[in-house]
Amino acid sequence: MSVPMHQLPQQQPSVWLPASVEEALLLKHKWGDRAALVAGGTWLRTRWESGLSPMPDHLISLGRIxxxxxxxxxxxxxxxxxxxxxxxxxxxxxxxxxxxxxxxxxxxxxxxxxxxxxxxxxxxxxxxxxxxxxxxxxxxxxxxxxxxxxxxxxxxxxxxxxxxxxxxxxxxxxxSPSGEAAAEFYLKVGRREAFTPSVVTVAGRLSLSEDGTIRALAIAAGGGNAIPARFEELEAAVTGQALTKPLLQSLHAGILEQFNAVADDYAGVPYRKQTAANLIVSELYKAWRKGGGSDVSQP
Ligand SMILES: Cc1cc2nc3c(=O)[nH]c(=O)nc-3n(C[C@H](O)[C@H](O)[C@H](O)COP(=O)(O)OP(=O)(O)OC[C@H]3O[C@@H](n4cnc5c(N)ncnc54)[C@H](O)[C@@H]3O)c2cc1C
The missing domain is CATH 3.30.465.10 (Uridine Diphospho-n-acetylenolpyruvylglucosamine Reductase; domain 3)
Known part of the structure; x- marks a missing residue:
């Protein structure tokens, strides 16, 4: 994407190449808001090119530390x-x-x-x-x-x-090393199959006890402009319980209620909530099936 001439800084920014964190911090303290710390610069570049933030006078590269x-x-x-x-x-x-x-x-x-x-x-x-x-x-x-x-x-x-x-x-x-998990999943939904900004992202880890009850569950959702978060209350509420249909239904309802989705021009909050809840619950259902779950307690 080219940058309109009027958005180009009069003078190109100075690029600093500190060799230590201490040196990078000294530079940042010296220049304050006139400087940006840069790792790969791929996110910053999109901000400058779209005019969301001005290119600063100083770029402090973290790549040589x-x-x-x-x-x-x-x-x-x-x-x-x-x-x-x-x-x-x-x-x-x-x-x-x-x-x-x-x-x-x-x-x-x-x-x-x-x-x-x-x-x-x-x-x-x-x-x-x-x-x-x-x-x-x-x-x-x-x-x-x-x-x-x-x-x-x-x-x-x-x-x-x-x-x-x-x-x-x-x-x-x-x-930290985390023990064996019966299921681990990460799913990203965008407006097309690949190379796309996310609409919803979900991740989860499930550990089951030998009797099939939930030993530990960690689930999180984000995507788009939402700040991702775990569903810690829901996780605690189901730990120690058997993975059954009512349990999955209550998890689904809890995610719908608690996911802090953010709307943009492409997808609203209800769609994002529904997608996150469906994805997480279907992955847990698959884990239950993989673990040999069947018959009367079928979720
Ligand atoms: C074509 C394209 C597609 C993309 N697709 C995705 C995508 O699918 N999903 C996604 O999540 N993102 C996507 N991005 C955004 C971006 O590429 C990623 O989020 C990337 O991981 C940002 O890393 P970076 O090193 O480039 O960050 P930078 O642009 O260098 O920095 C990002 C921010 O972090 C600060 N920063 C960086 N490192 C440090 C540090 N160690 N300490 C303090 N501050 C620091 C910078 O000051 C800046 O504010 C995409 C970008 C482009 C251009």
Whole structure:
């Protein structure tokens, strides 16, 4: 897409290439709102080109800071993903493949391969509406952010409520190993099959006990301009119960009520709510079938 001449800044922005988070923060504090932190720049570019935000005077690239593009495992098995890691690198990382399959499935639904070569996982999260967020939420991800003097680590679900603090760099996305799941799903519905903005995204993880009751359930929905969220009350209400038709019906009704969908020019709130509830409940039904569920208790 070309940029209309009147939107071009008089002078092209200065590009800064800090080698550490501390240096990036010093620059951000120095320039304030006149500067933007840039990972892949794919989201920022759409904002500048559509006139939603002006191109700042200074671009602070995070691409030369080694820790922000690393993927490591700590002594207790937690996976630390550098936020500036491009999605294509994440998708081909063997460690990520072995431990966060659900997240990699979500990455494959973002944009097209050429965009994924630049687009980062942290940039996706920082927008607060990125399509990776539902997958990260059901994986119980935490985020670490540094404002210079101190670093804070908090659950992604909590971070999403308030959003990014000004002049903070996200320094890690942390995923703890989660046991076997009877079902894991990530689904994105757009206005066409692929390379499309989302209308609804859902993700879930279900663990069943040997007697078929629900040991743990994590479900989340987002899509479009909605800030994704888990359905924690619903999850708690069904834990320990058998997966039956009335239970799935009550989950469906709960999702319809609690999903904070946002309308845009293409789809209204009722459509998004209905789609999210249908997708989640049908995936749980499939998991029940796969686990050998049948006869009188059939959902
Ligand atoms: C053609 C196209 C298709 C797309 N399709 C999708 C899609 O299907 N789904 C989807 O979710 N998105 C999509 N996007 C949006 C975007 O590509 C992704 O969300 C991407 O993951 C953003 O990452 P980025 O590294 O490019 O972010 P950037 O544009 O670099 O940054 C995004 C925001 O995060 C901030 N930021 C980045 N890293 C940090 C950090 N470590 N600390 C603090 N702040 C930081 C930036 O300042 C900026 O505000 C698409 C974009 C394009 C151009």
């Amino acid at each position: 080694p820790s922000l593009s690393a993927l490591t495992v700590d002594s207790i098995g937690n996976i630390h993903i550098g936020p500036a890691l491009p999605l294509s690198d994440l998708m081909t990382n063997p460690l990520a493949g072995a431990t966060c399959g659900l997240l990699l499935r979500a990455c494959a639904e973002i944009a097209a391969p050429s965009v994924r070569n630049l687009a980062s996982i942290g940039g996706n999260v920082m927008t607060r509406t990125g399509d990776l967020i539902p997958a990260l939420l059901v994986l119980g991800a935490q985020v670490s952010c540094s404002g210079g003097n101190a670093e804070r680590t908090l659950p992604l679900a909590k971070w999403l409520v308030t959003g990014p603090a000004p002049n903070e760099v996200m320094t890690a996305i942390v995923i």
